[in-house]
Amino acid sequence: MIRLPFALAALCLSVSTFAADPFDDKFRQLDELLPPASTIRTASGAPGQAYWQQRADYTIRATLDEANRSIRGAGTVTYHNNSPDTLHYLWVQLDQNIYKPNSDARMSTTVAREAWAKPRNPEEGLKFDALRATFEGFTFEGGFNITSVKSGGRQLAHVINRTMMRIDLPQPLKPGQRFSFDVEWNYRINEQKVLGGRSGFEKFDDKNDLFEIAQFFPRMAAYYDTYGWQHKQFLGAGEFTLEFGDYDVAITVPADHIVASTGVLQNPREVLSAAQRERLERAKKSNKPVLIVTQAEAEQAEKTRASTMKTWRFKANNVRDFAFASSRKFIWDAQGLKSGELDVMAMSYYPKEGNPLWEKYSTHAIVHTIEQYNKYSFDYPYPTAISVNGPVGGMEYPMISFNGPRPTKDKKTGELTYSKRTKYGLIGVIIHEVGHNYFPMIVNSDERQWTWMDEGLNSFVQTLAQEAWEENWPEMRGEPRLITDYMKSRNQVPIMTNSESLLQFGNNAYAKPAAALTVLRETVLGRELFDFAFREYARRWKFKRPTPADFFRTMEDASGTDLDWFWRGWFYTTDAVDVSVDGISEYTISSQNPETEKAWRRRMKQAEPVSLTDQRNKGMPRRVDAHPELKDFYNRYDDFTVTNADRNKFAESQEKLEDWEKALLSSGKHLYLVDFSNVGGLVTPLVLEITLASGKKYIERIPAEVWRYSPKKITKLVVTDEPMTGLTQDPFWETADIDQDNNAWPRKPAPSRLELFKTERGGNDMMKDFNAKLKTKEERAAEDAKKEKDTVPKIQ
Known part of the structure; x- marks a missing residue:
């Protein structure tokens, strides 16, 4: 610990270390990367008057x-x-x-x-x-x-x-x-x-x-x-x-098929029985799914083959695509819900092979998705939302999605059952695919060019919906800690890479953008600013086609925050977050009072270890002990003795101090200069957990702009009321820091488990070699002769 002169202490209130190499401005604007604003797409990120x-x-x-x-x-x-x-x-x-x-x-x-x-x-x-x-x-x-x-x-x-x-x-x-x-x-x-x-x-x-x-x-x-x-x-x-456009579609299928489709059925009397129509009416007012086609009815249909055809007619307004599913195997359930002022039918279609999983979770997951996505974007605007179980693992179209997870047969009982992974996989994929109605079926981005604009944004909102399903949801694709392995790998390309050139599609287009938006929401902006800006983006571009620039600009415009550094680092580079706590220097402010300061220096001296030489010389005869007359003033008083001259100088200095200086001197604050390195290259806010001698812990949040003058190394002043005993950067793993081992002072040992197990000895057996040396010369000679005999080729 270092005692800091008062003037130097004041100077250290704004300390930073400048890099010696050429300056890399991580906070320069994105003007050279984004297209210029126009009357079609404004500088604020909104559609212009000429859109x-x-x-x-x-x-x-x-x-x-x-x-x-x-x-x-x-x-x-x-x-x-x-x-x-x-x-x-x-x-x-x-x-x-x-x-x-x-x-x-x-x-x-x-x-x-x-x-x-x-x-x-x-x-x-x-x-x-x-x-x-x-x-x-x-x-x-x-x-x-x-x-x-x-x-x-x-x-x-x-x-x-x-x-x-x-x-x-x-x-x-x-x-x-x-x-x-x-x-x-x-x-x-x-x-x-x-x-x-x-x-x-x-x-x-x-x-x-x-x-x-x-x-x-x-x-x-x-x-x-x-x-x-x-x-x-x-x-x-x-x-x-x-x-976008309006669709009028007639689908002719075998008469015993059930059809699920984009749009609203126009001719229910021609294709549905009276019982099915009555069940549909009942489902509109129900608070839980109602079976429209039961499993028993679907199983009966599987046993026959219709020789005639039926035509199902659907209409869909203001959609960008159209899809359908058809089978005599379908069980069908439905439940009504409100989306704003609109009545919506949530419906699921699945074969008996999907039960008991699908009838329990599918339609509930649809309803949950709409309720949650409405919070973060806009009210779902279509009259139906459908989940179909079939061969496609997960794919989205307007008002309809195809989802794959099913139970499997128990090998012992033959009954259909499902694992935890399958259960949450089903709920998660339905949330994801139904959520695609918002991005990109309504916020209509260019999927052929930018996969992240629909998959990444949707995966992010999916995580919010999953969090609202239950407390201990087992898989969170948007969690920053889960993207760190990918971000420290070499198989990366920037998020802003064309869809067909992505090396790891799931990590790059889904997980990393979702994690980035989580960091932006939780750490950079905070939930209030982020949620307002994100809703504004969805509102502005509802039924329109946004580009990446429109998203970036809207988030900045509506949050009132310059985020160019964030987009550049997360979306245009493969840099990673890796902040290292390199060292900490402890300072206290000198009170200039000689009574206090010399006593402090005495304690520091006494705290030093006694050298080995002094230890061994202790008690040895000294001349001054044998001749006391040799002792003088300097033997009676040491360097830590307070003199009248010290007291007079202190009194004079106190008369010159201003009130704020006196208050700081009497505060007893502890000052620490903490050195940080940006090892990963991606600038990030600092989230510091500070532990004090009393055991108290608190969080100090420092914006990313702390790196603006020196993007590689900085020194930050931390002032505490009592001695600091520990400091951890990113204690909650919220910034996607790829190396937690260098985040703490003092360094923390990496915890792991040692698995003990027996192995057969192979290769070099030291005891075997040792025992071989104990053999007699005659025994070794006999063995060598046998080996030589065995290696001589035999003549046929």
């Missing part, structure tokens, strides 16, 4: 051929050119073409050799199952077969470029005009368990199929101000960028 977006309305007639597992469809698309640009052609997405053998996705597929080419045992062949999806991707004849593209009865010139189709307009489409065209198509449905994908069919042992159908019609590509046509090829990772 525009295109629109596409659809009338579709589709037929499900169960026997051949195919779709046949025809439809009319009305495209509204709301842009200021004159268009000479339109681009249409043909996403099913990803299943054509020559698609970019198939042709660019690689395989991990170690995943399939190494047999478990030398006697086994190659593990072909791991290669099956890749192999069948080249043999499955999928993709759209476009049979007609017309307008006004005339064929339209069109060119198919893998997963995109260009339609050449007969005359330019000017601003404010609209254009309608008719298209007919068919395609084979993929087996989802084999080929994967975001839709497909599932086979069951009872010879029934379950169909989850999406991307089943040619969809208009998006055209918008910052990108033009979004016609980047569909490779499988980057999802869908679409325009």
Whole structure:
């Protein structure tokens, strides 16, 4: 501990250490990275007075051929050119073409050799199952077969470029005009368990199929101000960028099928029984799920095959996509809820293989999702919200989602049961996929370009909803502590990387953005500022298409906080949070009173260890003891004796002190200069837990701007009322610090467990070698001769 002169103590109230190398301004603005503001997208992050977006309305007639597992469809698309640009052609997405053998996705597929080419045992062949999806991707004849593209009865010139189709307009489409065209198509449905994908069919042992159908019609590509046509090829990772519109869809399926769909059923009397319609009416007022189709009814339907077809008609307004599911296996339950002033039907569809898990949790999870997401964004605006159990593990569409977790059979009893992982996996995936109605089905970001804008934001709100489900939720993707392993790995790219170039999709697009927003909410802004800004972003861009810049700017504008340093570090770099507590120097303020200060120095001297030499010389004869006449003034008084000269000097100095200086001198404060290093490169707020000698602990929060003058090393003054005995940076693991070992003073040992177990000795056996040395010369010579004999080759 160092006694600090008063003037120096005052100076140390603002201490920082400047880096010797060139200055790296972590707080420079993002102007060089963000597009300039305009009348379309303002500098505040809001849509401007000149904002525009295109629109596409659809009338579709589709037929499900169960026997051949195919779709046949025809439809009319009305495209509204709301842009200021004159268009000479339109681009249409043909996403099913990803299943054509020559698609970019198939042709660019690689395989991990170690995943399939190494047999478990030398006697086994190659593990072909791991290669099956890749192999069948080249043999499955999928993709759209476009049979007609017309307008006004005339064929339209069109060119198919893998997963995109260009339609050449007969005359330019000017601003404010609209254009309608008719298209007919068919395609084979993929087996989802084999080929994967975001839709497909599932086979069951009872010879029934379950169909989850999406991307089943040619969809208009998006055209918008910052990108033009979004016609980047569909490779499988980057999802869908679409325009809003109204849908009128007729779906013809076997008469014994139940259909779940985007939109509202228009003809319930034609497709539902009187009992089912009555149950639906009852479900609207119920506070718990009501079975519309019971398990017994679904099991009975599985035993027969209808020879006729039924057409289900649905309408959906102001949606960006449309999907449906169909099967005779479906159990169906529903529950009504209020979203603002709107009546909403939460509904679940699942086969008997989903019970007892689905009937207990699915619809409750839908209701919970809407209630929670409404708090953090806006009231759910659609009349239905659906969760379907099928082969797709988790995928979202407007008003409908496909979710996978199911129970498994107990090996002993044969009964269906589920693990804790399966239970929370189901609830979590339903929250996530239903939550996608908000991001990006309504806040309509460009998924093909920026996966994090829908997956990351949605995963963040998902964590908030999960926290509200129960106290000890077992998995929290948005927890900062859970992203640290990824952030210290070398397999990173910045969050602001195109969807198709992400190395670790789940960590980069889901977990890291969610963790970043948690840090922003809990540590940087606080909940009140963050929640207001986040709701403002959702409100501004509801039914519009935001870009990353719009999100960044809105969060700053609505929170009143410059966050450019945060976006730059978390989203544009692969830097990590790693703050090291390098050292602490302790100071107390000198009172200048000689009575106090010399007594303090005496105690410091007495506290020093006695040297070994002095210890051994203790008691030895000294001349001055034998001749006392040699002692004088300096032997009677030591360096810590207070003299009158000391007292007079102190009295004079007190007359010159101001009142605030006297108060500080009498306060007895303890001063500590704490040295921090930014090892990871990502600047962060400091969260300091300070422990005092009395055992009291308190938290001191320091904003990230503490690094603005010196982003690599700083020294921070900490003032306490009593001696400090410990200091920990990030005590709650809230900043995603990747190395907790360097966060404390004094350093804390890393706790772990030592597993004790027996092993067979192998390799060098020291006792065996020792015993070998005890053998006689004759014994060793005999052994050597035998070895030599055994190694001589035999002549046949």
